[in-house]
Amino acid sequence: MAVATAVVCSGCKEAPKPAAAAETSAAAETAKPAETAKPAEAAKPAQAAASGTNALAKADPGKVTLLPPLNLKPKLFCDLTGECAIPDELALDGKGHILVSMPNCLEYEKFTPKIAMLDDAGKVSDWFVNLPLHPKTGKVHPMGMEFGPDGNLYICDNQYFDDKDHQSRILRVIVKDGKPVSCEIAVEGTKLSNGIRFKGDKLYMTDTFFDLPDKRDQSGIWCFPLTEIGAGKPTLKVLPLAKDPHIITTFTGKPQPAKTDGGFDQAAGADGLAFDSAGNLYCGLFGDGQFFKITFNADGTVKSNIKIIDDASFQCCDGIWCDQKTDKIYLANSARNSVHIYDARNHTLQMIWENADSDGKDGLLDQPCTACLLGNKLIVVNFDMPFPGLINSKHDDPITVSYFELP
Numbered sequence: 285m286a287v288a289t290a291v292v293c294s295g296c297k298e299a300p301k302p303a304a305a306a307e308t309s310a311a312a313e314t315a316k317p318a319e320t321a322k323p324a325e326a327a328k329p330a331q332a333a334a335s336g337t338n339a340l341a342k343a344d345p346g347k348v349t350l351l352p353p354l355n356l357k358p359k360l361f362c363d364l365t366g367e368c369a370i371p372d373e374l375a376l377d378g379k380g381h382i383l384v385s386m387p388n389c390l391e392y393e394k395f396t397p398k399i400a401m402l403d404d405a406g407k408v409s410d411w412f413v414n415l416p417l418h419p420k421t422g423k424v425h426p427m428g429m430e431f432g433p434d435g436n437l438y439i440c441d442n443q444y445f446d447d448k449d450h451q452s453r454i455l456r457v458i459v460k461d462g463k464p465v466s467c468e469i470a471v472e473g474t475k476l477s478n479g480i481r482f483k484g485d486k487l488y489m490t491d492t493f494f495d496l497p498d499k500r501d502q503s504g505i506w507c508f509p510l511t512e513i514g515a516g517k518p519t520l521k522v523l524p525l526a527k528d529p530h531i532i533t534t535f536t537g538k539p540q541p542a543k544t545d546g547g548f549d550q551a552a553g554a555d556g557l558a559f560d561s562a563g564n565l566y567c568g569l570f571g572d573g574q575f576f577k578i579t580f581n582a583d584g585t586v587k588s589n590i591k592i593i594d595d596a597s598f599q600c601c602d603g604i605w606c607d608q609k610t611d612k613i614y615l616a617n618s619a620r621n622s623v624h625i626y627d628a629r630n631h632t633l634q635m636i637w638e639n640a641d642s643d644g645k646d647g648l649l650d651q652p653c654t655a656c657l658l659g660n661k662l663i664v665v666n667f668d669m670p671f672p673g674l675i676n677s678k679h680d681d682p683i684t685v686s687y688f689e690l691p
Contacts, residue, residue, distance in 0.1 A: 362406030440477035503553025556604035568601025603654025
């Protein structure tokens, strides 16, 4: 397939320059972080409502209010044992169907990576299986995904665990009459493609590790307009991280101690991302739970990137999902086997549930990695791929998807 080298990100920003990402990064790191409430200062729910929807209009909403835990126990939505070893992201097709990506980072030879469909009763069926293998690694690992405004499904192919040298990709599944017909390579050359969200015709994607020797613990967000990566376009080959104008903002995680247990030697960074109803973008860092709010200028360039949560009660942010009817953002905390709600209108943070190390039986959380809302059901995928620093101690059956019945 033909390759087009990225030199201009038309539609994401006007006349981008390689230095733009660094400038945004500096703003994010020098802006005064939003102070966070300590657990002892947790407010009553009634106190949080005072700020109303004004919080959406504020780049820095100030101190986050911690609400008492809901303690809603999860239930089993479906058992994926025998279908995959590792499930990851959820996507809704607009017709009430739930898709789940299955990267199978473990037991790869046993289970074919694919996109599966779950019905409302939790029954599993294949949706798309013929994902293109990477020519160098011979593997494919579908993770974050979302349908674009063109009706096609865009998927992060995370190659980082097989080859860290800029081998990750964005895949594009062509959908016709509601059915997937083929898969193409939309973008190649990223590091750890992780989460995807659309705003209008622009795709935003997190890259969890930059691995820059002079900028440790750095990660960021890419922006690709469909005018560059939509159906019929040649594969876009991005430039090296420090030079590509498609990187719109960066983050710096908290320095990690030297590792002797096989864990990451740098902070795992940008992971989940979501847009609220006002068009503000939110992103959490996996390695330390820092949570950021990104606002935009009228031309689509980043206006501000400010840390709004940095609290001891929330030290890992995996996948996130926003209900734009309420602007409540659901946050998966893989490290603690917990799920939280961030109310972007009232600037409150509340834990829904957490449990100790579990095999996921009966719906208990087993390294939750993402969530999405379907009616009053909050559906949560359990990644179950342990590594140092997480409560989850081992990969084991059953492989599950949990859910909460929200009030």
